[in-house]
Amino acid sequence: MRALVLLAGREDLPLVPVGVSLGETTVLSLLPDTPEHEQILADARGLGAVRCVRLWDDSLSTTDFLGLGYTLAAAIKKAMGDLSEPPTVILSGDRGRGAVGPTVADRLQLPHLGDVLSVSVLDDRVVAKRRAQREGVVRLYAAKPPMVLQIRALAEIKPAQTSSDEAAGWMEALGTEAWTLADVGITPSELAYRRRFRPRTVAELGNRTPPISRPRIFASAAELLVRLQADGLVDPAGGK
């Protein structure tokens, strides 16, 4: 078994030891060539990744989740070949939207599971724990790889950072494979098509006023409890 970690930034580094616990781990990132990003990849090596691939093109900064998913899927095919042999587990983080992992899975026609809390191996199957919507339980799912798992709760894992000297050592010894879109058979114009599907920032939108979230206020905790019970999140007996 082997793992491929989709590394979108430093916040995703806790995915690397999860991958290493499954097998030989490759890291794939869509990041520009900057010292900061090289440091992140060096940290991934320090956590046990045996191979780091960084792919970048400026068109990636303006495409949407689907453009990113297409690109990652193409890069995964090139980097890993047959995902069934050896069986490959692709790990992605949540990053608030949770869109890229499922998109990669769809492009590669793999099963995916979101909001995964932990991963283990049982014989030749991967067992993923996923919080249930209700009733205070964790559900257990098992399947043979290949698969995509989107890991939630990365904050629970605190990977150590490598020092800059260690990072430089890693980079000198192993290096990062730097790819372009051409390396994975995608053109910038293909990604540009998805530009109009990408939500734009307030600055990009100019004169439009963004909404501001406000919580729904309940007059009392008892009213809140009724709502949480209707949501199926709290025992109707009120815990008594």
Add this chain to the structure above:
Amino acid sequence: MANIICVVELHHHRVLPVSLEVLGQARRIATALGASLYAVVPVAHAPKAGEDTFIDDLAQHGADKVILLTDEGAQADGQPDRTDTLRWGSYGPALCAVADALPPMLLLVGATLGGRDLAPRVAARLGAAYLSEAWIELEGSALSLWEGSGDAARGLDGDLEFPVVATIPPGRYAASKGDEEVEVELVQLPAHPADFEELGWEADAAGRAMVVGESAASLAAALHGTATMQGAGAPALCVSLGPSIGHLPSEVRVGLGDGAGGDVHYAVAGSIVDAEAALRQAIGTSAKEQS
């Protein structure tokens, strides 16, 4: 005529409040734009007598038509409420088939655990734009679509000539009113192999504390089991209400009225101290303060 599809989740044969809220906002938009509103309900089996009151609820809250996606072969042993495992692998392809038959301008789902799993891949399959924890608003006769809040918000611009898939957080919109009757269509999922075997469940010990946090950040930390509160006075606000209360996943963030940040879904009015005491009293469990 344009179509709007709302994916509806049930809990013990009752519609989740967030689904009624999503349906309510969709009703207002459908009325303004002259669109048809479809409520698509993944259910384990066709409802028996006494189990179908949710259909009346959906009619009374604005659905033009209810489509029941039934999966008779997927009922797992020991799982009384199959929709608890709503996710892409259970109902996603069937939902996409409905969307192919009724091409939607909007496909909306509550930002629940199941909705978060389902929606991005449906968006990918449809080639749609995707918004997480979205705002679906009307500005005049045009849609105004955002995700996020304030300066961190991001919006879709211009005339939308493509479908949009969005998750909507609980508490954002009010439910709506509709007719007393609704057309119902039953769609039986074709036989499909399970992508994951469901092995069962175990108690979620880490997630069973109900926590009231001073801020969304402290609340999120506590909900993830790293209950290290930051800031003066914060530890006193982190209240564990015991293992019998139930599980409060981070999909729903709860805060206090005066201190709740913008990314909190529900809050209790009043001062912090009063709210904490009231919450303890309402749940009726001896609370234990965490430090």
